[in-house]
Amino acid sequence: MRIRIDLAYDGSDFHGWAVQPGLRTVQGEVQQALALALRVPEVWVTCAGRTDTGVHARGQVIHVDTDPETLERSAGRSALPPAQALVRKLNGILPADVRVQAAREVPDEFDARFSALWRRYAYRVADRPTAYDPLTRHHVLHWPRELDLAAMNTAAADLLGLHDFTSFCKAREGATSIRRVERLHWDRDASGTATMTVLADAFCHSMVRALVGCLLAIGEGRKPVAWAAEMLERAERSSDIHIAxxxxxxxxxxxxxxxxxxxxxxxxxxxxxxxxxxG
Incomplete structure (x- = not known):
């Protein structure tokens, strides 16, 4: 049977999602907790999107394969259905910076990575003194100059649609950089924090942070509005684009x-x- 698990984590103290020898990673913590909860030697999970070092998640999705007997046995004497009992058990094992929100059985065809239609990220920037909050310093970038969101949104509109985003990606051998960006827009919340929302079918390595870096340069006036489109057309990774x-x-x-x-x-x-x- 295949189990879908929804989880959230604070990425501040993790070396990204993927397992790395000798380093603390989200995948490593989750797999260790699952092995303990299911009482099996080891577990391997697949995630919707591998987050980099320091990146957070509210809506990460993973899947894990097990069998009904193992899942039922892990529930022990709990009166909860086995999948719900697994949620409670995992949250009792995991560290405080990782929380499981839900778990349920899904069809065998479900794949946390390949079944996804889209991923939605948010990037938050405090560019006004009134928005600086020491309690959110690990989740919001403090920026010393106020940004022109109108200019950033005009530039962002040129990046919508199906494009080769090589200029905004770290190259990976055998991987494509063609992506469809369906939403890319900046807004301010009640505190004045500037938030970029980006939604796409998928993202290549460091793509979101490169998009942010490009638009920040435009927002503070270091680059013209047309620069984002020019970099996209170049289809070549450039050090001119700072990765946020x-x-x-x-x-x-x-x-x-x-x-x-x-x-x-x-x-x-x-x-x-x-x-x-x-085309």
Whole structure:
């Protein structure tokens, strides 16, 4: 059986999501907790999106495979259904900076990574003294100059749609940089904090933080509004684009199709995009 688990974490003290020898990672903590909860030697999980060092998540999704007997046995004498008992047990094992929100059985076709329709991230910047809050310093980037959100949104509009985002990605051998960005917009909340919301089918390595770095340069007037489109057209990674700090970045939500559409979604997302898709 396959179990979907929804979780949140504060990435401040983690070396990213993926397991790394000798380093504290979210995946390492979760897999260790699952092995203890299920009373098995080891567990391997798949996540919706690997977050970098220092990046946070409110809506990370993972899946793990087990069998009904193991899950029921792990529940012990709990009166809760086995999946709900697993949530309680995991939160009793995990450190305080990782929390499991829900767990449920899903069809075998569900894949936390490949079944996802979109991922939504938020990046928060305190660019006004009134928005500086020491209690949120690990989750909001403090910026010394006020940003022009109107200019940033004009530039962001040029990045919407299906493009090759090589200019905004760290290259990975054998990986494509073609992505469809459906939403990219800056707003201010009641405290005055500037928040960028970006939603896309997927993101390549460091793409969101590179987008933030590009738009911050435009927002404080160091670069013209047209610069974002110019960098996109270049389709070549450039040191001119500063990769923003991971501190302000949070994976907020991952969207999935109905269970009846899972098999078809896997066929689509596992087929690597080709340059011809760009027309």
């Amino acid at each position: 700090s991971p501190r302000g970045l949070t994976l907020e939500e991952v969207g999935y199709p109905p269970d009846t559409d899972l098999a078809g979604r896997l066929l689509i997302t596992k087929a690597r995009r080709q340059e011809s898709e760009l």
